[in-house]
Amino acid sequence: MKDLKELDKKHFIHPTSSIQQQQDKGAKLIVEKGEGIYLTDTDGRVFIDAMSSLWNVNIGHGRKELAEAAAQQMAKLSFSSTFSTFSHEPAILLAEKIASIAPSHLNAVFFTSGGSESNDSAIKLVRHYWKIQGQPNRRKIITLKRGYHGVAAASTSATGIPEFWDMAGHLMNDFLHAESPYEKTTEQAITSLRQLIELEGRETVAAVLVEPVQGAGGVLIPPSDYLQEVRDLCNEIGVLFVADEVITGFGRTGKMFGTENWGVVPDMMTFAKGVTSGYLPLGGVLVSDQVHDVLKGKSKGTLFHGFTYSGHPTAAAVAMKNIEIIEQEGLVENSREMGEVMLQGFKKVRKNVDIVGDVRAVGLLGAVELVQDPDTNKHFSPNLQVASKVIEALHQRGVICRSVTYDSTDIICFAPPLIISQSEVHTMVERLHDAILSVQKEL
Numbered sequence: 001m002k003d004l005k006e007l008d009k010k011h012f013i014h015p016t017s018s019i020q021q022q023q024d025k026g027a028k029l030i031v032e033k034g035e036g037i038y039l040t041d042t043d044g045r046v047f048i049d050a051m052s053s054l055w056n057v058n059i060g061h062g063r064k065e066l067a068e069a070a071a072q073q074m075a076k077l078s079f080s081s082t083f084s085t086f087s088h089e090p091a092i093l094l095a096e097k098i099a100s101i102a103p104s105h106l107n108a109v110f111f112t113s114g115g116s117e118s119n120d121s122a123i124k125l126v127r128h129y130w131k132i133q134g135q136p137n138r139r140k141i142i143t144l145k146r147g148y149h150g151v152a153a154a155s156t157s158a159t160g161i162p163e164f165w166d167m168a169g170h171l172m173n174d175f176l177h178a179e180s181p182y183e184k185t186t187e188q189a190i191t192s193l194r195q196l197i198e199l200e201g202r203e204t205v206a207a208v209l210v211e212p213v214q215g216a217g218g219v220l221i222p223p224s225d226y227l228q229e230v231r232d233l234c235n236e237i238g239v240l241f242v243a244d245e246v247i248t249g250f251g252r253t254g255k256m257f258g259t260e261n262w263g264v265v266p267d268m269m270t271f272a273k274g275v276t277s278g279y280l281p282l283g284g285v286l287v288s289d290q291v292h293d294v295l296k297g298k299s300k301g302t303l304f305h306g307f308t309y310s311g312h313p314t315a316a317a318v319a320m321k322n323i324e325i326i327e328q329e330g331l332v333e334n335s336r337e338m339g340e341v342m343l344q345g346f347k348k349v350r351k352n353v354d355i356v357g358d359v360r361a362v363g364l365l366g367a368v369e370l371v372q373d374p375d376t377n378k379h380f381s382p383n384l385q386v387a388s389k390v391i392e393a394l395h396q397r398g399v400i401c402r403s404v405t406y407d408s409t410d411i412i413c414f415a416p417p418l419i420i421s422q423s424e425v426h427t428m429v430e431r432l433h434d435a436i437l438s439v440q441k442e443l
């Protein structure tokens, strides 16, 4: 038997990880198999995957139907290009399927291999859209502080979490970050957005790009009228509204797409993650009929943008089967119902411990904030690393979760698979309760 931990240290550079920690302690967990909401490591320990791994394993682990869909498609046509108008059935049918479940006027899809590529593609498509209409100066992309849009060239600059900027050296030109609506009123957040746009000159702005719920920023759910106000502002100043649905798409928030919770329809949507439940990499950009009409009518020559794996046939076949499962098993409804059970559970935990502040969820996307004093919302000193301690206590109790500490706010995020049952939600919440109590005692 090979020493996986040693080999990992020696040969594997992990994404979004501390290399130093890896070298000191080795891999945190070496996962061997997954089944339903559970992951099992190489020592046989079983964990609840309370984050659906990276907010993406929506239909849960170990679904043979997806393995069979991949095997069948691979045996028939594993790969073939979609460049230069070559095409194939899996990509065509998937584009049609996604158009049919997306809000009514979003009907055309550009495929990518993941979320970062989707946002980079959306940004280039937006600029192309303005350029071919004779407005090449509309290049600026407005996003939000605490937003996460990925780590490719443009999506790094679109991201509003400064830690992700360091490695790039500096941000690309023409990216601006307005205030997040988190802990603000809609009026304050919209005023920040409007002021930024006016300051820059509205005729230079191409698009506003936001997540319906800021995920990696700490599951920040906006005030109920915020997204509609963003939509109205974009209409007023004549810029495109792009929703990053990479986390919120495909049932995560109790609707097929996150923006539907607030009755708002964007001009473009980027998606990835839940479209295949992570079984194979795939993402894309959905565009409105209006945007598509402009592209169809005014694009001359080649669209010089495309990925080798745009519309990968095997990934497309897996996405198709995944969406079929989401629909047939009523997973969007389950996300809504179990999300409510999870939120009620969080509220009970808050009552029974001393260090929980705000709790929130929309569908199965939720968060619990840890605070020194819930009455005044006083945060813990970052030195105490309270969120990391709770994550460790959860880990010891068989729950894999993720924390975000930003501006000294300690947040524990939850996004379990959409197949989770009521008793499994209860178990997950009980373990959270237990983990918080143990950390509380230690403080």
Ligand code: PMP
Residues within 6 Å of the ligand: 054, 113, 114, 115, 116, 117, 119, 148, 149, 150, 151, 211, 215, 216, 244, 245, 246, 247, 272, 273
């Ligand atoms: N957008 C959002 C909202 C995300 O949460 C993520 C990934 N966490 C991305 C984009 C980037 O996706 P990927 O990691 O697949 O490139």
